[in-house]
Amino acid sequence: MTTRPYKVRKKHARRGEQTEYPFYPKHFLRVLMAIMGAVAVIAILSALFPLPLDHMADPLAESDTGTRALWILKPAILLGDLVLRPSLTVVLIAIFATLFVLLPILDRSGQRSIKRRALVAVPFLLWMLFLAWSLLLSTGVRG
């Protein structure tokens, strides 16, 4: 199971052997093991790190000092800090989201190797790097 699949496939194809296998048992058991691993991680995290509860919201409060931004918003906050104009930031995010959904229309080359899809791959991977960077970099604490 640890062998790299494309190498195995090439090797088998060279020998004229079977390049496919039934869904059950190999792939089924692999997915099952991965799922059990994920459940174990979630259960351990839940047992070790119970979710703290912040103070109750006060809609009359005027300051957000000391509160923590939701982690999923960090890329948008960071992009907003870089672009400076909120209206431009929200339009940029909407454009990125649309391009992301419509990727198969933008790239109709039929090429599967990522090296031959550089025009699409580079911006996409840069965007993913920005997301990862913003999630790790920003503490999200306000004030």
Place this chain on the structure above:
Amino acid sequence: MSSRDRRPDGSLLKDLLEWIGIRGFIYGPLERRISVKGVLEAALKKPIPYTSWWSCFGGIAFLLFLIQAATGILLMFFYIPADPEAHRTILYLAGQAPFGWFFRTIHYWAGIGMMLAVSVHVLRVFIKGAYQRPRDLNWVIGSVLFFLTAGFILTGDLLPWTRSAYWSAVWWTDFVSQFPIIGHQIMLFLRGGENVTGSTITRFYVFHVFGLPSLMILFMVVHFAIVRKLGISEPL
């Protein structure tokens, strides 16, 4: 049970035991009507190309969605989507309800895990170039599922009605309002007014427990049907 169904070597007691057992009572009638065995065999023996561990993240995301649904239903038994009951019921859940803290924490971590699993799944599909024809429609549906997952996190965050959640909701709904022409209308729809109040909790709760799950299930069914039809993409 007709005499035709009895095996020639079986006694009446044996037939009766089989009939009241799981195999006879549930599996037997199902098998006779919809041929469960045939359907299962076709699904399990379907040939697929050699895959790696990276192919498991779609399945992990789906399982985490099921965990979210199960723990979410348990949390719904206690939660009241209003100001200030929302925070009080969460306090009760976290402190007094049996295993309330555990299910709430699992709900939280499974949400993060689901977003992570969906992201890795998307990245794998992109790197493998598996979004191209004939799987182009499945990419579109999958990317909608990605945004729906983010929607779950955005709407679910406000529900405990904490200070941080309040200011996050204020920030992102205000951010959405900056969108030209329709931004303000979207913000009013999301907040249920000009400000984030108790009616915003109710709206986010409806999105979180009804709107988004309904869309999610609908898109997932189509996503899985297309995967089933076209199969897993070939390795590079």
